[in-house]
Amino acid sequence: MKRRVAITGLGIISPCGNNTDEFSVNLMAGKSGVRRISSAYSSLLSVKVAAEVDFNPLDYFIKKQLASLDRVSQFALAAASQAWKDSGMSLGAQEKERAGVYIGCGMGGGNSIEDLYDQLFKHNADRVKPLTVLMVMNNASASHISIEYGLSGPCLTLSTACASSANAIGEAFRQVSDGYVDIMLTGGAESFLTYGSFRSWESLRVLAAEDPEDPSKSCKPFSKNRTGLVLGEGAAMVVLEEMERAIRREAPIYAELIGYGSTSDAGHITRPSLEGQARAMTEALKDACLLPEDIDYINAHGTATQYDQLETQAIKQVFGDYACNVPVSSTKSMHGHTMGAAGAIEFIVSLLAIKNQALSPTINLDQPDPECDLDYIPNIGRKGVKVNTVMSNSFAFGGTNAVLIASKMKG
Amino acid sequence: MSNTLERLQRLFIARFDYKLEELTASTTLENLGLDSLDIIDFLFDIEDEFNIKVPDREFEVTTIQDMVDALDRFISEQDSKQDIDSSTHN
Numbered sequence: 001m002k003r004r005v006a007i008t009g010l011g012i013i014s015p016c017g018n019n020t021d022e023f024s025v026n027l028m029a030g031k032s033g034v035r036r037i038s039s040a041y042s043s044l045l046s047v048k049v050a051a052e053v054d055f056n057p058l059d060y061f062i063k064k065q066l067a068s069l070d071r072v073s074q075f076a077l078a079a080a081s082q083a084w085k086d087s088g089m090s091l092g093a094q095e096k097e098r099a100g101v102y103i104g105c106g107m108g109g110g111n112s113i114e115d116l117y118d119q120l121f122k123h124n125a126d127r128v129k130p131l132t133v134l135m136v137m138n139n140a141s142a143s144h145i146s147i148e149y150g151l152s153g154p155c156l157t158l159s160t161a162c163a164s165s166a167n168a169i170g171e172a173f174r175q176v177s178d179g180y181v182d183i184m185l186t187g188g189a190e191s192f193l194t195y196g197s198f199r200s201w202e203s204l205r206v207l208a209a210e211d212p213e214d215p216s217k218s219c220k221p222f223s224k225n226r227t228g229l230v231l232g233e234g235a236a237m238v239v240l241e242e243m244e245r246a247i248r249r250e251a252p253i254y255a256e257l258i259g260y261g262s263t264s265d266a267g268h269i270t271r272p273s274l275e276g277q278a279r280a281m282t283e284a285l286k287d288a289c290l291l292p293e294d295i296d297y298i299n300a301h302g303t304a305t306q307y308d309q310l311e312t313q314a315i316k317q318v319f320g321d322y323a324c325n326v327p328v329s330s331t332k333s334m335h336g337h338t339m340g341a342a343g344a345i346e347f348i349v350s351l352l353a354i355k356n357q358a359l360s361p362t363i364n365l366d367q368p369d370p371e372c373d374l375d376y377i378p379n380i381g382r383k384g385v386k387v388n389t390v391m392s393n394s395f396a397f398g399g400t401n402a403v404l405i406a407s408k409m410k411g
Numbered sequence: 412m413s414n415t416l417e418r419l420q421r422l423f424i425a426r427f428d429y430k431l432e433e434l435t436a437s438t439t440l441e442n443l444g445l446d447s448l449d450i451i452d453f454l455f456d457i458e459d460e461f462n463i464k465v466p467d468r469e470f471e472v473t474t475i476q477d478m479v480d481a482l483d484r485f486i487s488e489q490d491s492k493q494d495i496d497s498s499t500h501n
Contacts, residue, residue, distance in 0.1 A: 064427045064444075067452055130452045 011082025051336025166343025232336025259288025302330025
């Protein structure tokens with residue numbers, strides 16, 4: 001017997017704001033978080049734009065805590081703290097045993113890895129920072145969250161590149177729905193905007209060229225003149241709670257999580273498969289017991305590479321004639337590609353659409369691509385829209401596809 | 412010329428934001444909320460500050476005074492080793 005799952009808390013750290021209100025306002029206003037990189041090494045890069053988070057660690061942590069926290073874990077903990085507080089959750093000892101943490105993260109403590117190699121190879125250090133292992137390990141964020149809130153149910157880290165946190169939320173959904181736990185604090189985090197990371201991505205030839213007139217316009221999903229993705233960083237967390245428990249304690253319920261689909265392209269390590277993407281959407285719809293026509297908004301994966309066209313075809317395959325009527329946007333145009341955090345950040349965009357009955361735009365869509373001919377909510381957000389049910393897509397390098405569906409609470 | 416305790420107190424303050432009053436010689440590390448992992452990490456800064464190397468498992472300390480005593484021992488061992496090295500090279 002599947003149990004229903006409520007979403008009762010949200011938290012976010014992003015290039016477009018470090019709380020959900022600020023994030024929501026900025027996205028609706030079409031405000032881009034993409035800009036010229038602030039670091040000194042940017043002169044060595046051919047691509048000098050990214051979506052960085054504006055974050056002062058001392059606003060959130062004392063010095064002693066920071067010694068063992070890579071930037072990615074700082075983001076994760078800050079977002080988790082918002083979500084937990086937002087949910088108003090207060091757990092007894094036994095309840096904590098039925099609460100877990102699933103976090104999506106692609107690369108773990110990227111800044112600490114870079115710092116390590118800097119110390120060893122550039123400075124010939126005879127010893128490195130003692131807590132390096134603990135800051136680099138990919139499970140650090142999930143563990144720190146589990147420790148902070150005393151959540152002693154399952155604590156896992158999922159790593160599926162750009163789909164990491166969509167998979168984390170989806171798998172957490174199943175944990176609650178299938179009755180293994182009653183509460184999950186789940187989402188994702190990523191922070192790997194380092195010299196090594198930029199050079200690596202540059203070499204793969206998928207990064208956007210800087211817009212000649214305005215760096216903030218460099219990420220152009222679905223546009224004819226799109227040139228590639230813009231790297232971002234951030235974290236987003238949600239609290240999932242068994243529905244009856246949430247109703248009983250009169251928790252604030254943003255929406256009900258009703259569907260999750262996850263597939264693998266099993267094809268190519270970077271080139272996505274239409275069939276794999278379409279099947280993930282179909283699986284999610286089936287899981288939610290919905291028809292395509294029931295979806296009021298899709299937050300696309302839409303990275304602004306050539307593959308935006310493939311996602312368009314996949315949506316058409318699943319949604320048929322309705323595809324032209326369902327609004328789709330890629331908010332990566334504003335917050336960049338946040339990799340392991342993308343699934344969670346974009347799921348929160350979708351939940352805010354339900355909360356505000358408003359849709360965030362795809363900005364920088366000035367030259368429509370005939371091959372991408374859906375309603376991408378170009379440039380201007382829409383208010384006063386009926387939004388009951390939303391779908392959020394994440395289609396990753398390596399071929400993992402993850403799709404989440406959430407629905408407004410009735411009554 | 413600062414003594415070991417003063418130098419150590421300054422390091423504590425720079426690293427952890429403690430106040431000087433909290434860092435008396437008899438204060439235990441447990442009272443300061445520091446566990447063995449914190450000490451391992453702090454040792455990195457201590458080794459740099461005092462220009463010494465602390466071998467594994469040779470820093471079993473409970474109080475700040477224990478730390479001062481251990482550091483003084485390492486410093487004098489280091490000094491006498493350097494004296495021996497320079498005298499054998501003459």
